Amino acid sequence: MAYTAADVKTLRERTGAGMMDCKKAMDETNGDLEAAVDVLRAKGLAAAVKKSSRTAAEGLVGVAVSGLHGVAVEVNSETDFVAKNDQFQDFVRSVTQVALDTSAADIETLKEAAYPGGGTVTEKLTNNVATIGENQQLRRLKHVSVTSGIVVPYMHNAAAANLGKIGVLVALESTAGADVLEPLGKQIAMHIAAAFPLALNAGDLDADLITRERKIAAEKAAESGKPAEVQAKIVDGAVAKYAKENALLSQVFVMDNKTPVAQVIEAAGKAAGAKITLVDYVRYQLGEGIEKETTDFAAEVAAAAGI
Structure with missing residues (x-):
């Protein structure tokens, strides 16, 4: 046939x-x-x-850097136990390298890329699901690069080399040497892991987030009973504070709790005799934004028993 x-x-x-x-x-x-x-x-x-219908909110974040280019990839599994599996770790490590080598622009492109040893990334993932016995998903990726300078990787809560729960990449554009840029990049990466900035600059913050904060601030201001013009200033001040606290360059550096990150970078550049610019970053925290299913075991037993 x-x-x-x-x-x-x-x-x-x-x-x-x-x-x-x-x-x-x-x-x-x-x-x-x-x-x-x-x-x-x-x-x-x-x-x-x-x-494939089961929630995958565990897994690993992988980071890889080559020269002036770096990438972060999140691969999810159903349980933390699988994240400790050598087969799964090897897959995340390999697929992150594939993303780096091919410069895959998005997850769909990465899925169709050739996987080391034969087949595509999708085919390898499907085989992993079958052999490991849990749903696994390629969730997201992001590239960063510089024309001159360095891309510094950092992994918080590492499960293995360049694999873990929070992966960070810092892209510093500069002609300064690696002896200056690498330790600076690592400190900034540690700050990013701890401080969870939502954007590089205030102007890059999601418009919906700003709208939401403005609405909340307006509701609080209205409760004060103060004149409208005073309320407007209160709202503007609250929104400005929110933007300052959530944009990376204006955040207070966690290493000293007093200096804005932008000033830390500027001071490092002056000391090195070469301007240093933080042009981009990635912060991937495993499972962020995924709604995990909650199971009522007693209810399941009752349903199964027809109670």
Whole structure:
């Protein structure tokens, strides 16, 4: 029985297995789609499609740097236990390197990239889901680069080299030497990990966040009963304070609790005799923004028992 590329695509959609595994299954079953599904199920490769609906909020963040370019990638799993699995760690390490080597602009591009040893990143991930037994997902990536200077990586709560819970990259543009830029970059990266800035500059803060803060400030000001013009100044002051505290360059440096980060960088540049500019950064904290499912075990037991 002959089969087409469309048949292989259908098999992939039904099972979640990799392209090559689907083609082999179709060959093995002489093009019988239903039999091919059973073959993949028997091999454990079709299990991935069922696991894909489960929440993956654990996992690892990986960082990699080469020359003037760096990338951070987040890969999620369902449990922290899997994050300690050598196979999973090797995948995160390898896929982060693939992202760096290919300059993949987004997750979809990364998924289609070639994986070391054969196949695509997606196919390798699907196989991992089947063999490890948990849903795993490539969540996000971001590149940073400089034309002259350094990209400094930092991993907080590291599980292994360049793998952990909070990954940071700092891109410093400068002609100063690595002996100056590397320790400065590491200190700034540690600050970023601790202070959780939301943007590089106040002007880069998400407009929706500013709108939300302005609304909250306006509600508080209205409760004061003060004149409208006074309330307006209170609101403006509150929004300005919010922006200052959440933009990296205006945050107070955690190392001394008094100097804005921008001034720390400026002082370092003056001491080195070369201007230093923080042009970009990445801070990926594992699972941030993912709503974890909560399970009422007692309710599940009751439902199963028909109570």
